[in-house]
Amino acid sequence: xxxxxxxxxxxxxxxxxxxxISELHLLWTEVQKEFIGHLKEYKHTYEMILEGDxxxxxxxxxxxxxxxxxxxxxxxxxxxxxxxxPVDIRVLEAKLSQAERTKEIAQLEVADKIRExxxxxxxxxxxxxLKLSDAYVDLGKKSCIVFESQRDIAxxxxxxxxxxxxxxxxxxxxxxxxxxxxVRVKLRKCRRSADVSIANSFSELPPPYSPGMKTxxxxxxxxSSQDEHNSSPQQQTPSQQQQRLTDDxxxxxxxxxxxxxx
Numbered sequence: 001x002x003x004x005x006x007x008x009x010x011x012x013x014x015x016x017x018x019x020x021i022s023e024l025h026l027l028w029t030e031v032q033k034e035f036i037g038h039l040k041e042y043k044h045t046y047e048m049i050l051e052g053d054x055x056x057x058x059x060x061x062x063x064x065x066x067x068x069x070x071x072x073x074x075x076x077x078x079x080x081x082x083x084x085x086p087v088d089i090r091v092l093e094a095k096l097s098q099a100e101r102t103k104e105i106a107q108l109e110v111a112d113k114i115r116e117x118x119x120x121x122x123x124x125x126x127x128x129x130l131k132l133s134d135a136y137v138d139l140g141k142k143s144c145i146v147f148e149s150q151r152d153i154a155x156x157x158x159x160x161x162x163x164x165x166x167x168x169x170x171x172x173x174x175x176x177x178x179x180x181x182x183v184r185v186k187l188r189k190c191r192r193s194a195d196v197s198i199a200n201s202f203s204e205l206p207p208p209y210s211p212g213m214k215t216x217x218x219x220x221x222x223x224s225s226q227d228e229h230n231s232s233p234q235q236q237t238p239s240q241q242q243q244r245l246t247d248d249x250x251x252x253x254x255x256x257x258x259x260x261x262x
Contacts, residue, residue: 012173013158014157016173016176017153017156017172024146024183027180031139031143031146035135042128046128049124055117056110056113056114059110060110063103063106069099070102
């Protein structure tokens with residue numbers, strides 16, 4: 001009779017402990033999902049870095065097109081030197097001058113994009129590594145919280161060594177529920193502290209690189225419109241080069257057709 005009477009208590013302890021551990025495992029699943037989200041963010045960091053490299057490739061391709069166009073015009077000019085009339089030669093010379101300046105603008109664009117991309121790449125890499133490191137630290141802390149609590153729940157099972165089965169009692173139901181509730185509270189606190197840690201890490205990052213920020217040696221380019229017009233192509237930004245290209249190419253073409261010297 002004693003054995004039959006205590007079997008329900010044994011079954012109760014088994015069901016209660018396994019049920020509470022199942023609750024812990026659900027919480028652990030949420031922790032893992034959160035960590036997977038951080039891994040996806042880290043992967044996205046490299047996707048953005050790759051996109052920056054692709055942008056440089058597009059700029060280099062544009063430079064190649066400009067160089068090919070310049071070479072084609074230069075070749076036509078060499079062929080036309082002895083056969084064409086002076087007006088046609090002047091037109092080709094104007095086109096060549098325009099192609100050369102277009103190539104110079106493309107070269108400046110490639111150089112600017114490379115400098116910008118290298119700076120942004122370092123910033124993104126640092127941010128990504130900081131986030132990933134914090135995510136692993138957070139995962140480790142939460143792992144300790146969950147599985148140390150699982151151990152505490154397992155300890156609530158009655159000890160049957162040296163006892164008669166009818167003497168075994170289970171009184172850990174309330175303690176198990178309290179352990180699970182404490183895990184929920186600790187995980188929420190751990191999440192908030194992790195967010196604060198990430199925010200503090202980002203506050204230490206350098207400001208984003210800006211290709212428009214030039215050194216003091218070249219800052220005089222922006223002082224007056226007259227200086228912009230007289231400065232060499234190497235000293236001007238791509239946007240200034242484009243404006244000068246438009247103005248000068250119009251003058252060159254007019255001069256070529258009108259017969260004035262270029």
